[in-house]
Amino acid sequence: xxxxxxxxxxxxxxxxxxxxxxxxxxxxxxxxxxxxxxxxxxxxxxxxxxxxxxxxxxxxxxxxxxxxxxxxxxxxxxxxxxxxxxxxxxxxxxxxxxxxxxxxxxxxxxxxxxxxxxxxxxxxxxxxxxxxxxxxxxxxxxxxxxxxxxxxxxxxxxxxxxxxxxxxxxxxxxxxxxxxxxxxxxxxxxxxxxxxxxxxxxxxxxxxxxxxxxxxxxxxxxxxxxxxxxxxxxxxxxxxxxxxxxxxxxxxxxxxxxxxxxxxxxxxxxxxxxxxxxxxxxxxxxxxxxxxxxxxxxxxxxxxxxxxxx
Amino acid sequence: xxxxxxxxxxxxxxxxxxxxxxxxxxxxxxxxxxxxxxxxxxxxxxxxxxxxxxxxxxxxxxxxxxxxxxxxxxxxxxxxxxxxxxxxxxxxxxxxxxxxxxxxxxxxxxxxxxxxxxxxxxxxxxxxxxxxxxxxxxxxxxxxxxxxxxxxxxxxxxxxxxxxxxxxxxxxxxxxxxxxxxxxxxxxxxxxxxxxxxxxxxxxxxxxxxxxxxxxxxxxxxxxxxxxxxxxxxxxxxxxxxxxxxxxxxxxxxxxxxxxxxxxxxxxxxxxxxxxxxxxxxxxxxxxxxxxxxxxxxxxxxxxxxxxxxxxxxxxxxxxxxxxxxxxxxxxxxxxxxxxxxxxxxxxxxxxxxxxxxxxxxxxxxxxxxxxxxxxxxxxxxxxxxxxxxxxxxxxxxxxxxxxxxxxxxxxxxxxxxxxxxxxxxxxxxxxxxxxxxxxxxxxxxxxxxxxxxxxxxxxxxxxxxxxxxxxxxxxxxxxxxxxxxxxxxxxxxxxxxxxxxxx
Numbered sequence: 053x054x055x056x057x058x059x060x061x062x063x064x065x066x067x068x069x070x071x072x073x074x075x076x077x078x079x080x081x082x083x084x085x086x087x088x089x090x091x092x093x094x095x096x097x098x099x100x101x102x103x104x105x106x107x108x109x110x111x112x113x114x115x116x117x118x119x120x121x122x123x124x125x126x127x128x129x130x131x132x133x134x135x136x137x138x139x140x141x142x143x144x145x146x147x148x149x150x151x152x153x154x155x156x157x158x159x160x161x162x163x164x165x166x167x168x169x170x171x172x173x174x175x176x177x178x179x180x181x182x183x184x185x186x187x188x189x190x191x192x193x194x195x196x197x198x199x200x201x202x203x204x205x206x207x208x209x210x211x212x213x214x215x216x217x218x219x220x221x222x223x224x225x226x227x228x229x230x231x232x233x234x235x236x237x238x239x240x241x242x243x244x245x246x247x248x249x250x251x252x253x254x255x256x257x258x259x260x261x262x263x264x265x266x267x268x269x270x271x272x273x274x275x276x277x278x279x280x281x282x283x284x285x286x287x288x289x290x291x292x293x294x295x296x297x298x299x300x301x302x303x304x305x306x307x308x309x310x311x312x313x314x315x316x317x318x319x320x321x322x323x324x325x326x327x328x329x330x331x332x333x334x335x336x337x338x339x340x341x342x343x344x345x346x347x348x349x350x351x352x353x354x355x356x357x358x359x360x361x362x
Numbered sequence: 363x364x365x366x367x368x369x370x371x372x373x374x375x376x377x378x379x380x381x382x383x384x385x386x387x388x389x390x391x392x393x394x395x396x397x398x399x400x401x402x403x404x405x406x407x408x409x410x411x412x413x414x415x416x417x418x419x420x421x422x423x424x425x426x427x428x429x430x431x432x433x434x435x436x437x438x439x440x441x442x443x444x445x446x447x448x449x450x451x452x453x454x455x456x457x458x459x460x461x462x463x464x465x466x467x468x469x470x471x472x473x474x475x476x477x478x479x480x481x482x483x484x485x486x487x488x489x490x491x492x493x494x495x496x497x498x499x500x501x502x503x504x505x506x507x508x509x510x511x512x513x514x515x516x517x518x519x520x521x522x523x524x525x526x527x528x529x530x531x532x533x534x535x536x537x538x539x540x541x542x543x544x545x546x547x548x549x550x551x552x553x554x555x556x557x558x559x560x561x562x563x564x565x566x567x568x569x570x571x572x573x574x575x576x577x578x579x580x581x582x583x584x585x586x587x588x589x590x591x592x593x594x595x596x597x598x599x600x601x602x603x604x605x606x607x608x609x610x611x612x613x614x615x616x617x618x619x620x621x622x623x624x625x626x627x628x629x630x631x632x633x634x635x636x637x638x639x640x641x642x643x644x645x646x647x648x649x650x651x652x653x654x655x656x657x658x659x660x661x662x663x664x665x666x667x668x669x670x671x672x673x674x675x676x677x678x679x680x681x682x683x684x685x686x687x688x689x690x691x692x693x694x695x696x697x698x699x700x701x702x703x704x705x706x707x708x709x710x711x712x713x714x715x716x717x718x719x720x721x722x723x724x725x726x727x728x729x730x731x732x733x734x735x736x737x738x739x740x741x742x743x744x745x746x747x748x749x750x751x752x753x754x755x756x757x758x759x760x761x762x763x764x765x766x767x768x769x770x771x772x773x774x775x776x777x778x779x780x781x782x783x784x785x786x787x788x789x790x791x792x793x794x795x796x797x798x799x800x801x802x803x804x805x806x807x808x809x810x811x812x813x814x815x816x817x818x819x820x821x822x823x824x825x826x827x828x829x830x831x832x833x834x835x836x837x838x839x840x841x842x843x844x845x846x847x848x849x850x851x852x853x854x855x856x857x858x859x860x861x862x863x864x865x866x
Binding site: 219221224239 | 470
């Protein structure tokens, strides 16, 4: 245990915690936008898998990480349009539709992987970008300022998304549609258009999250995300539908995961015990959810399709 | 003198829904500077007509003309652009947003960023100009009902609407707030705007309108002016037959206390105290009416009495038996019957048949059930009797309850509850959303039940209903009992002030 409480260990845990938090953060930020407009997307996991495969395969073929990222985003966009069609235009039940998207993504990404690649070959992503000056601060620099550009991007998106939701006209429409779609409709705001917008943004970020995961791991395999998309959905509740709250949740989750990882590496836990500790982040999330959802109200129109006639 | 071109003219509007002709070739017009009341029962087609005008529905036939020009309004945004605004019965506000944000929502000239501060400035100007006190920075959920309505009016003024539609705007207001609203509406008309005032309240229509059009079964049955008509005539036009607006009532023969509420404390849905140290007695043979603006603890009080909501303090006694904290079945067993305010949620199972709903309370006892098996013949017999005795208009007793009108569902509930021959009846909003004919019947039935010796507690947001029925009037505000007055000693102004929390 004493090995754990060293400076080197702490630097590792914080550094990799931030790295591990990134896909959660991206997916959860997208999901936040969606849920604020009243759309629950349980398909995040599936879209992440498709985005991950898209990015992986593109980079494998072209050796160009930027293209991989763009393909991941593109896959998210397509899935967003599909989810919009199903839940907004056709008013299908959101929970079930999301599970459908998840299963589709799970199966399709594996099928494509088996057909196109077969054996997992590693890919090379972005080099870490050491931010000038900041990265040279001892310890702190190592923890915070020696990451891939994708990590910085995710954290920069936190204030961007907060600004979008709280200060822009589109954000006002999002909040109104998520709380009282009939009121927005009566003022000439198109509920469908707003929700299509948020769904596409949410899926786009989920696709990006998947791409980031594949690029950071440098690999793809069946069910690469192993539930991260679902955790991202939970983090939105955890963060009480606020980007900063979501970021806190993602960081907490990343740090706990990194800690568990470190314990395993140091042999503090092993075997069955390590499997049990691996559950720690999930358990923590559930506990936090129980506490938080009691105190904070979710968007009133969450999961409710809007139909003017009713 | 030639009549000027009306601001709005509806020409032969027809709207069909599956199985219903909601609007049948309706003609209607509004002049600038005029308040035109649209009067009719629930289901007469008033709301449908206005939703067509506002682009929420599209008509099957007919044409809308604005300032003489044909206008195609297929979406609310078309209506807004044409200078229309609508204040809906259920406010179209987003509770989690501020007043300014609610007003800014959907503004056509809004850029990428929301400029709430300039919106707030303009709101303040309008507030002063029209006497609409409201703070642009407060969040809507914190506002009282009357304030919320002012926000709705400001939304309309902000968009400089030429034509304002108000759908039952007084339903949730105190008498004083109604008066204030009328002053503001008159001021808006004086600015040569046109106003359409939808209501089923005869007094208000007579007090406010310049012109009155009455709708029945989707058709215009008459147009008149307030000075040329009377309450009775309007009621007759609405219903299609003479109506007795107030039931004949003998002086009440009060017996002993049947229901005693002592220092009752009940929590609301969000854990806040909804009923606070509330005490009242109801005697056999009297109707006590509880007046108050919606959301002041009435629902929680009724639910606590029916055993549906935990009591956190105080006692409830039914004929000297304490029933505090008892289950709904125990409370019923002790002689209480309950007509809930949300009839489709708490009163009936919409998908059940009339017969099934009528037996719901007794379905597990003889003679309707033996050894866990329902005895359909007895259930059917009882249903036939009750349907006839309570004048429930239903095609058969096997009709799905949801398909009946609100009034008939309410009569069904009343039939079931009164058939238990209760000693105490708690009736919450007994005629809300019910047509005049059914309301008249329900009121008569309640008075008969009183004369039979039952202790009746009527909770209603409709002050007229309370004044019609009650022998004693109690006012509830923020969960507390403000005052109790004998009906004869009631002054409406005082009750109105008490409903707003002052004057105690």
